[in-house]
Amino acid sequence: MKSERKTLDRLLGVFADVHAGEGLTALLLALNIFLILMSYYVLKPVREALILGEGSAELKTYMSAGQVVALAIVVPYYGRLVARFSRIRLINVVTAFFVVCLLFFYALAQLGVPLAIVFFLWIGVFNLMIVAQFWSFANDIYSKEQGERLFAIVGFGASLGAVVGSSAADSLVEPLGVNQLMLVGAIVLFAQLIVTNVVDRWESAREVAPRVATDSTGAGKGGAFGLVFRTRYLLLMALLLMLLNWVNTTGEYILGSIVKDTASDMIRTGRAGGLTEGQLIADFYSKFFTLVNASGLLLQLFVVSRIVKYWGVPWAVMVLPAVSLGAYGVMAFTPVLMAVLGAKVAENSLNYSLNNTVRNMLFLPCTYEEKFSAKQAIDSFFVRIGDVLSALLVFVGTVVVPLRSTEFAAVNTAIVVAWLILAWRTGHYYRVRTGSLTSGPAAAKIEAPGVA
Numbered sequence: 205m206k207s208e209r210k211t212l213d214r215l216l217g218v219f220a221d222v223h224a225g226e227g228l229t230a231l232l233l234a235l236n237i238f239l240i241l242m243s244y245y246v247l248k249p250v251r252e253a254l255i256l257g258e259g260s261a262e263l264k265t266y267m268s269a270g271q272v273v274a275l276a277i278v279v280p281y282y283g284r285l286v287a288r289f290s291r292i293r294l295i296n297v298v299t300a301f302f303v304v305c306l307l308f309f310y311a312l313a314q315l316g317v318p319l320a321i322v323f324f325l326w327i328g329v330f331n332l333m334i335v336a337q338f339w340s341f342a343n344d345i346y347s348k349e350q351g352e353r354l355f356a357i358v359g360f361g362a363s364l365g366a367v368v369g370s371s372a373a374d375s376l377v378e379p380l381g382v383n384q385l386m387l388v389g390a391i392v393l394f395a396q397l398i399v400t401n402v403v404d405r406w407e408s409a410r411e412v413a414p415r416v417a418t419d420s421t422g423a424g425k426g427g428a429f430g431l432v433f434r435t436r437y438l439l440l441m442a443l444l445l446m447l448l449n450w451v452n453t454t455g456e457y458i459l460g461s462i463v464k465d466t467a468s469d470m471i472r473t474g475r476a477g478g479l480t481e482g483q484l485i486a487d488f489y490s491k492f493f494t495l496v497n498a499s500g501l502l503l504q505l506f507v508v509s510r511i512v513k514y515w516g517v518p519w520a521v522m523v524l525p526a527v528s529l530g531a532y533g534v535m536a537f538t539p540v541l542m543a544v545l546g547a548k549v550a551e552n553s554l555n556y557s558l559n560n561t562v563r564n565m566l567f568l569p570c571t572y573e574e575k576f577s578a579k580q581a582i583d584s585f586f587v588r589i590g591d592v593l594s595a596l597l598v599f600v601g602t603v604v605v606p607l608r609s610t611e612f613a614a615v616n617t618a619i620v621v622a623w624l625i626l627a628w629r630t631g632h633y634y635r636v637r638t639g640s641l642t643s644g645p646a647a648a649k650i651e652a653p654g655v656a
Contacts, residue, residue: 210224212227212228212231213225213226213227215227216230216231216357219356219357219360219505219509220353220354220356220357220509221353222353222354222357223353226350226354228406229345229403229406229407230354230357230358231357232399232402232403232406233342233345233357233358233361233403234357234358234360234361234362234364235361235396235399236338236361236396236399236400236403237335237338237342237358237359237361237362237365238361238362238364238365238368238396239365239392239393239395239396239399240334240335240338240362240365240393240396241335241361241362241363241365241366241369242365242366242368242369242372242392243369243389243390243392243393243396244327244330244331244334244335244366244369244389245365245366245368245369245370245372245373245493245497246369246370246372246373246376246385246388246389246392247306247327247330247385247386247389248327248369248370248373248489248493249370249373249374249377249382249385249486249489249490249493250323250382250383250385250386250389250486251323251324251327252460252485252486252489253382253482253483253485253486253489254319254320254323254324254382254482255267255320255321255323255324256460256463256464256482256485257320257480257481257482257485258318258319258320259320259321260464263320263321264324264456264457264460266595266598266599267321267324267325267328267595269591269592269595270321270324270325271324271325271328271329271588271591272585272588272589272591272592274325274328274329275328275329275332275584275585275588276585278329278333279580279584279585282298282333285297285298291341291344291404292400292401292404294337295337295341295397295400295404296397296401298333298334298337299334299337299393299394299396299397299400300397302330302334302393303390303393303394303397305326305330306386306387306389306390306393307386307387307390309322309323309326309386310383310384310386310387310390313383313386314383328588332583332584332587332588334393336579336580336583336584338400339564341400341403341404342355342358343575345403345407351564351568352565352568355561355564355565356504356508356509356561359504359508359557359560359561360501360504360505362504362556362560363497363500363501363503363504363505363556363557364501366493366496366497366500366501366556367494367497367498367500367501369392369493369497370490370493370494370496370497371490371494372388373385373486373490373493374487374490374491374493374494376388377483377486377487377490378479378483378487382482382483382486429581429585431574431578431581432578432581432582432586435574435578436633437570437630437633437634437637438570438574438578438582440626440629440630440633441566441582441630442581442582442586443586443626444521444623444626444627444630445563445582445583445586445587445590446586446587446589446590446593447590447619447622447623447626448524448525448555448559448590448623449587449588449589449590449591449594450590450591450593450594450597450619451528451532451590451616451619451620451623452551452552452555452590453590453591453594453595454594454597454598454612454615454616454619455528455531455532455535455547455548455551455616456548457594457598457612458535458539458544458609458612458613458616459492459544459545459548461609462539462541462544462609463485463488463489463541464481464485466488466541467481467484467485467488468481470484471484492545492548492549495545495549495553496548496549496552496553496556497553497556499549499550499553500552500553500554500556500557501557503553503554503557503558504557504558504561507557507558508557508558508561511523511558512561512562512565517562517565517566517631517634518630518631518632518634518635519631520558520562521559521562521563521566521627521630521631521634522624522627522628522631523554523558523559524551524554524555524558524559524627525620525623525624525627526624527550527551527554528551528616528620528623529617529620529621529624531547531548531550531551532547532613532614532616532617532620533613533617534546534547535547535609535610535613535616536610536611536613536614536617537610539608539609539610539613544609566630566634567579568638569634569637569638570637597612597615598612601615
């Protein structure tokens, strides 16, 4: 058994710096997030088919505001569960709840009950909470030093899970139908819960990283939000993610509107091959997610660690906005489906690989309260505020001052410029926090209230 573990450590050492005895846990955590992302990507085409089939691309964007309201209700209840339950009981209860929800949605869909709005809101909460819960679990297991070395392996599991999930949805949507994908997602989600319990038992026995006690009242005065607004570095990260989501969600609207128009045109001209509009949309998005996640997988495997190693986190955090700047420049001049598809594949694949890894690394020089309390506020509220800003932009661009796809892309380009500046400033503050730039008065100034 020991020789097998040493072999595993050596094999994984090709992708990261794995110390003796760390390979098994890293691999199991990679399997864990693999199953979570697989479940989510099996369900994403269902979301697209429902919201675009029963509604429209505009409704899809407007529902982002509803997700903010839903999170404002759900997150405080989740905090109460955190205070009451142990780590593994919390995960079991929350995950079981989501599995039961999927079974319930399937039953309603079989009865012909419209689900577009409810399912869209639900999957927005599901995606945020289940993924954030996993990373909290991983952070609770690993020390800072271990996380820096091993999160690349865990991130590979996420990228692979997204590829397999979208490919599975692409293969299953036609023979099974859209609604049946809910059952597939539920089964995969339950399987990951089993893996989580195995990892928890294994690591609890080993006591790799001792628990850190924290104040149950939260992050001091003002709670998690107060901590974000008091700390310049955290506020920059919050604004960074807000602009990222604003840009990305608006880009999804541009893509969604073009896809819906194309599907309608295929049916009208007899090129649908007997498929319904919902099946055409689900089929396109299954292929789209497959392209995105296959690209993201390759980036995660061969590019991410090298960019972080040779460029460093401060430069790595600027890569995605730089690529997005070029992507929306292309959309502004070439608003055809293939051009928009290529631009969104480039943007999303980088977001799900490099940017996701670097985004977690930004929290490495943070305190315990900043990593857990502030991160929850940033990953929920500020990310969804970006969705709301996108919804407002779409409303203005479709109702108040009608905009074409090229004009939406031009507005996005301007927002990306501000995002790129924030990324540069965040990288500067990261250098200060890690001591690679300066210390003393300059570092103290960085933590003063307000934004530089």
